[in-house]
Amino acid sequence: MEWEIIPGGVTAPRGFRAAGVYAGLKKANRGKKDLALIVSDTLAAAAAVYTTNKVQAAPLKVTREHLASGWARAIVVNSGNANACTGEQGLKDARRMAEITAEALGCRPQEVVVASTGVIGVPLPMDKIEAGIRQAAQELSKEGSRAAAEAILTTDLRVKEIALRFSIRGRPVVIGGIAKGSGMIHPNLATMLAFFTTDASLDPEQLQKALSLAVDNTFNLITVDGDTSTNDMVVALANGQSGVGPTSEEEYKLFTSVLEYACRYLARLIARDGEGATRxxxxxxxxxxxxxxxxxxxxxxxxxxxxxxxxxxxxxxxxxxxxxxxxxxxxxxxxxxxxxxxxxxxxxxxxxxxxxxxxxxxxxxxxxxxxxxxxxxxxxxxxxxxxxxxxxxxxxxxxxxxxxxx
Amino acid sequence: MEWEIIPGGVTAPRGFRAAGVYAGLKKANRGKKDLALIVSDTLAAAAAVYTTNKVQAAPLKVTREHLASGWARAIVVNSGNANACTGEQGLKDARRMAEITAEALGCRPQEVVVASTGVIGVPLPMDKIEAGIRQAAQELSKEGSRAAAEAILTTDLRVKEIALRFSIRGRPVVIGGIAKGSGMIHPNLATMLAFFTTDASLDPEQLQKALSLAVDNTFNLITVDGDTSTNDMVVALANGQSGVGPTSEEEYKLFTSVLEYACRYLARLIARDGEGATRxxxxxxxxxxxxxxxxxxxxxxxxxxxxxxxxxxxxxxxxxxxxxxxxxxxxxxxxxxxxxxxxxxxxxxxxxxxxxxxxxxxxxxxxxxxxxxxxxxxxxxxxxxxxxxxxxxxxxxxxxxxxxxx
Structure with missing residues (x-):
């Protein structure tokens, strides 16, 4: 198979912008980024894989509701606070994160994916979240992937970013991704977040099938310490801006294998970046x-x-x-x-x-x-x-x- | 229920003697004991619980064969070398340990329980084992429990020993025990050895039922690090020298609950003594x-x-x-x-x-x-x-x- 690694992460595919800002959630790391936005210019097919932990954080529940349609425009992520075990208030806060994002972008709240990572059991400081989202929306750019990749980190030492270019029927297609993870990482996606973007054209079912397979062979085989977490998810958005998508079985296999390569690349970075790990x-x-x-x-x-x-x-x-x-x-x-x-x-x-x-x-x-x-x-x-x-x-x-x- | 803790460990019940010697197996700990013998003066009912790991060490296989009859006279244990993953030679060596012990004691090899703990994959130095067994047989005494308890340790910090006295139909009965464990300890008996003696009179089936229940509620609920090992076993010998045993259901419940108390006492010591543990x-x-x-x-x-x-x-x-x-x-x-x-x-x-x-x-x-x-x-x-x-x-x-x- 022929593909090449290119710079640009989640903003390498056409029609995606991103930003990462400091909203004030990471107290111990003042000045580090802690809020990320990833936005598609147009409505994108969306797929997701969630943690299997029976305790599921509020943002997962809200994202599940929103992605029932199979389509989305944006992903909003905060680090520093997991919004997990926060009850009704947590659900309200996660919904409010989607609303604020939708307002700032001019889309519907149901088109927003919400993710959080950090400490469990503490309510989100919604004033900081709101200011952060508005700032991030203003800073969205084609060069924003790295800032977004930084903003989703917690105890990670390294930024985790990848973009791959290949071609379908002679036309270039790009898959980009960023990830967060180190500690509490285990087969079933523990405190692990990964977000993929592609300008390939796929329907939500095709995208879901490819993502589920790729995650199962990669992220689900990382084990840093045996615990699985309440907040993990992998989300992919496909906006079709390349004007081409897999139609034959062979093309679909190609797309899936490139996506799997991107997943494996990030999964290895996560395993390598396990808390305190040297090898x-x-x-x-x-x-x-x-x-x-x-x-x-x-x-x-x-x-x-x-x-x-x-x-x-x-x-x-x-x-x-x-x-x-x-x-x-x-x-x-x-x-x-x-x-x-x-x-x-x-x-x-x-x-x-x-x-x-x-x-x-x-x-x-x-x-x-x-x-x-x-x-x-x-x-x-x-x-x-x-x-x-x-x-x-x-x-x-x-x-x-x-x-x-x- | 009325029972009291008394000194004496596995030699507290009537008709048991024990010894622990330095046979030269623990190179890094020169001078520490590494070979133990526990002997009943008369043939005793025997019961055992083994690790569920699919990789089982040679001494387990040999002990299983020997205890098929339900009766035994002696337990021989070495630390410093697990005799695991040692193939045909390992089986031969474990059988030879039983033979040497039987010779020294004047019983049949089939009446000897064999146990080992330590490094995996290295053949036993049989010359040292043989000299150690002969020396231990000469040193057997009613005060030997502590030396035996020391000789079965590996990375343990503390000796683990207990004896409990209670009465059945007005006559005193004693259960004694010693154990080894720290690290690689998990539910299904990992690198954990425990040996119980009692002068109660039970048939092998009664003893097995009581031991299985007691182990399931105690040793199988210890978790030091999630790994289970190839060598773990719990063995109990009942020689009937007290002249009394449980006959009613109530007496059997009493016996089982005292045995379970002894198991829990040693299990807590093992958990507390987890490698590097402070709590x-x-x-x-x-x-x-x-x-x-x-x-x-x-x-x-x-x-x-x-x-x-x-x-x-x-x-x-x-x-x-x-x-x-x-x-x-x-x-x-x-x-x-x-x-x-x-x-x-x-x-x-x-x-x-x-x-x-x-x-x-x-x-x-x-x-x-x-x-x-x-x-x-x-x-x-x-x-x-x-x-x-x-x-x-x-x-x-x-x-x-x-x-x-x-």
Whole structure:
């Protein structure tokens, strides 16, 4: 497939503008941006994937109502306050965020997606939100993606942004995205926000199908610490301004694979940016009997505190890898399992058929000391494969999470 | 019910002796004990509960074979090496451990329970094991429980030992126990060993039923870090030397409740002794629709890295508690949930009907700074209750687990 990475993030596709401003929600980080707007010039097909946590924040409920139509114009996001566990007032506030945005843009409130991230259980300071939205609406621009990407961050260290250009029937199409996430990240979208824009032309059902598939293969396989959150969502808007969209099955596959690439790119950045993390861990499970088995085992290994701590210590403790595979609840014959590690520093086999093989400890340690490492577990049972993304568990993870709220 | 705590651990019941010696398996801890023997003077009814990990260590397989008869004389345990993922050689070595023990004691190898804990994937040094078993057999005594309790530890900080005396039909009966665990501890018995002795007279089926129930309500509700291990087992021996055993349903209930008390006592010590832990966390879930729901939610909260980190920081972050309840996979209506914390420093309500209630931050922080804290979550849905046991997540957890193997 042919596509290229281009600058511009969510404002790279035609007909999208964005802004990010400081509304005063992040007290501890005075001066950092905390309110973002992403706007399509015209009504866009809209799709979304939400957290599976039974506790769902007010903005999710409101967004679900608004996207029932399948169409939207704008996304408003604040960081610093999750508007979760805030009861009736929270719902009222989330609806009011959409109304203020609609007023400022001249659209209907039902065309506005609302998202929030931050502390749970504290009412939104609506005066600050309102001033922030009005300011952001005035600052909307074709160069606004980066500011929006900054404004959705919480404990993230890095801005997460991507844009990809490809072509459908000879005409250029762009997909852009920004994301937020670090800590509380787990399979089912924990405190993870991602917003995609595209100028491709798709109907809402097509877009939803592509987004659901892409998210399932990428964001849902990130595990930073095993918790899932109340506020996570991934939203995509397709405004058709390129004048072209996928019509054949082949074109649709192309669109989906580019969207999936964008999702994977951002998902890897999130995993790499896990709270306190020093290393990205990719866990590839091969030779599983079923795809679900491969996913379960990959996730169990990537979210094991003991594996994550061992990687932090660059300790090739393959017994913990096998042990995590053993409690994943998937089909497994320990006496068939092969385990390898690889990184820019090389590759080494640690176990064959469930038993230790003699390996070079110094080399194994060097492999694990790289910034991005891959653990490969071959079950030797079948043909299914999955990759999960995680990070190491460090002193700084504990430090950050021991005092986040205060 | 009337019982009293007495000294003596596993050698407190009549007809049991024990020993713990240094066999040279713990290289990094030269001089610490690493091999234990617990022996009944006469053949005893035996029961066991094993890890549910699909990867099971050689000693578990051998013990399962030996306990098929329902009777045993001795338990041999080594620490420092788990004899897991060691293939055919591992099975051979575990069988040989039983043979050496049987020779030294003058019983049959099939009457010996074998257990190991420590590093995975490294063959047992059988010369050291053999010398250690012979030495331990010579040192067996009525005062040997403490030495045995020391010899089964790995990263534990404290010895875990209990003995309880009660009476059946006016005659004294004793249950003793020792345990090992810290790190890799989770519901289904991870790197957790516990051994119980009693001079009550029970048949193997009665003993198995009592042990399974007691373990399910105690050890299976400990969660230190979410991983389950390859080597865990709980074994009980009942040699009948008191001359009395439960015959009525009431007496059997008494026996089971004393055994459960002993299990809970040791389980709490294990949770409190989690790697790097500074606090014991008890999570009590009330008002669940079913007992399973209560257990799921209690375990999800007690094993949430975010809750554990917040407790370490004495931060009353109730949003994380509710959030963990939300992804537990149990029935829950967020808008009915009440959350409280309590400890020796007092009690405070943090949330009512899923929303923040104004609370005294300083007092909440003081409550969480105690050594043993209780998080109470009332779902207000039904009548079922469960308590799970965990600990806080600290810098030292990461430190210990980043370099355990090397």
């Amino acid at each position: 990205l861990i990719e866990v590839e499970v091969r030779g599983a009997h079923t795809f679900m088995d491969a996913r379960k085992i990959a996730r169990a290994i990537a979210s094991s505190n003991l594996v994550k701590s061992a990687v932090f210590g660059a300790d090739a403790n393959w017994g913990r890898i096998l042990c995590a595979a053993g409690y994943a609840g998937a089909e497994l014959d320990p006496e068939r399992v092969d385990i390898f590690i690889e990184s820019a520093a090389g590759r080494e086999q640690l176990a064959a058929r469930g038993q230790m093989v003699p390996f070079d400890e110094a080399k194994a340690s060097a492999i694990l000391a790289a910034e991005e490492i891959r653990i490969i577990v071959d079950l030797n049972l079948g043909m299914a494969t999955a990759v999960a993304y995680g990070c190491d568990l460090t002193y700084d993870y504990v430090k950050i999470n021991a005092s986040y709220r205060t | 014991l966390i008890e999570v009590e879930v009330r008002g669940a629709h079913t007992f399973m729901d209560a257990r799921k939610i209690a375990r999800a909260i007690a094993s949430s890295n975010l809750v554990k980190s917040a407790v370490f920081g004495a931060d009353a972050n109730w949003g994380r508690i509710l959030c963990a309840a939300g992804y537990a996979g149990a029935e829950l209506d967020p808008e009915r949930v009440d959350i409280f914390i309590e400890s020796a420093a007092g009690r405070e309500q943090l949330a009512a009907r899923g929303q923040m209630v104004p609370f005294d931050e300083a007092k909440a922080s003081a409550i969480l700074a105690a050594e043993e804290i209780r998080i109470i979550v009332d779902l207000n849905l039904g009548m079922a209750t469960a308590v799970a046991y965990g600990c806080d997540l600290t810098y030292d957890y990461v430190k210990i687990n980043a370099s355990y193997r090397t």
